[in-house]
Amino acid sequence: MKMKKFLSSALSACLLLFPVTPILALDQVKIVSSAEVPISSREISISLSDDNILVDGVAVSNDSSNAVYTSHDIIYYEDKDSYESGNPYGEGSISERHSAEEAAKHTVVNITQPGTYRISGELSYGQIFVNVGKEEKDKVTLILDNVNINCAVAPAIFFYKVYECNTDATTETATNQVDTSQAGARVILADDSVNAITGSHVARIYKDNDEQKKLHKYDGAFYSRMSMEIDGESKGNGILNITADNEGLDTEMHLTLNGGVIHIQSADDGINVNEDGISVLTINGGYLSIFAGNGKEGDGIDSNGWIVINDGTVISLANPNSMDGGIDSDMGTSINGGTVIGAGSMYDPLESNSEQLFMFLQFAEETDDLIVVTDEKDVPIFAYDFPYDYTYISFSTPTLTEGTYHVYKGGDISGTEQDGLYSTITSYSSGIQLHHGGTSLNGGKGNRPDMNAHSERPAFPNNSEMPHLPEKGELPTIPEDMKFPMMPENSERPAPPEGMENSGRPNSFGGNMQSSSDTESYDFVLTSSSRGFTNVSGNILSTSNNGIGFTDVASNSWYTEAIKII
Structure with missing residues (x-):
């Protein structure tokens, strides 16, 4: 009898304990909403529209303390000659100036915190402006997922301040081997997406002092002041179409292309990486097609440092009406793989130690x-099939x-x-x-001849109207004064500069070439x-x-x- 009472008491205690344990565990679990998850650890959705921009489905704020907010304080080249102090304002031409009214039309979508942002939709006048910080944590990934942005006064996508992964490089220590996997600026082209970026540029603006130091100068429609990587998603078929009234895709340090499909039409260099003796353009894959002929001059690809092509497909066409090259680098271009075509009226030699x-x-005569x-x-x-007249052609497969x-x-x-x-x-x-x-x-x-006489860039129409937004999957309509090939009305090529009269080739060309009937x-x-x-x-x-x-x-x-x- 005593044993029965003991077993009964023990069983009752067990039955009491078991339901209590999970209740205590549940009570210790905190249910966290998505809004409370740190920005850097989740993907933020930004849906663009001229009427209503949404961030994670909620109307965007103009509160600058938010991770994403809108403003109208776009950086642009103003229509003036000097500051109120009397100091000169900058170096921009008349066509590069913009009125305050024109600038105010633009909606700036500011991104202020590290993280991943998936962007879709359209802005007729606007800019994505990334301004996060310089610490190692300050990295931003933009996933472009059927986005269409037009900006008439500045770059349409602008990484202004993010982490720079290569701050220690100097002209003495720099090489053509760089690792940008930790770059603060990262762009992913979403699978099956078609993204159109039509952008302008900001000519050099001085600080308001007598020394005329640079305050702003951003040459490309798609621009980063720090190293940047561009890649595709899993399929690698996302498309980025860039149309530029000056340069196309620019960084002030390194640029690495790993995947995706990129088309660039520009009025100056199609791609430019511009830190002298340091910058490296690395192409590891994807598809790149450039035509730099919408203005008076332009290299297809121009690096103030090195170019390294390891894989992918690269078609790079210089302006056919100027003495520019398809692939131009100050420190050397190496081709280690992929399919590469460069064409222009100037040629910078490819590296003899290229692996491929x-x-x-x-050509004795230009050919198209x-x-x-x-x-x-x-x-x-x-x-x-070359679409325009070129004299110097290089290829590798x-x-x-x-x-x-x-x-x-x-x-x-x-x-x-x-x-x-x-x-x-x-x-x-x-x-x-x-x-x-x-x-x-x-x-x-x-x-290369002195091309300073052709430094002025074509601008968007004087009425400040942007191209009509295209249907999805189409390139933006190029303004009339930007359409290529920009040939003179008599269809004749402009006279070459002095010293280049011989079929448009420099007299000094080919110092190590031999040419005779015997060869x-x-x-x-x-x-x-x-x-x-x-x-x-x-x-x-x-x-x-x-x-x-x-x-x-x-x-x-x-x-x-x-x-x-x-």
């Missing part, structure tokens, strides 16, 4: 034709090896093509075979010590077998996967 072979062609390169058996391994190649102009081609580049070639015939007059290690280098050949023999070919021409030689004719190259026994250039 390249070919440079200096289809150029096809075949192997010794005339299997096409490269084809690109994984299919290039040491050996003999032939080069053809024009003809009939079929295959898979995008932006003029053929990724596969199924047939080619009737091209005019070209020959060259000499070779060199990497093409030599000419002196003329239809065989372009590519080796590690001979990559450049001068005086490329279609004029018929006495030994010529002019033109080729074959179709369905895939049916030939010697056809290989080598014709797939991407």
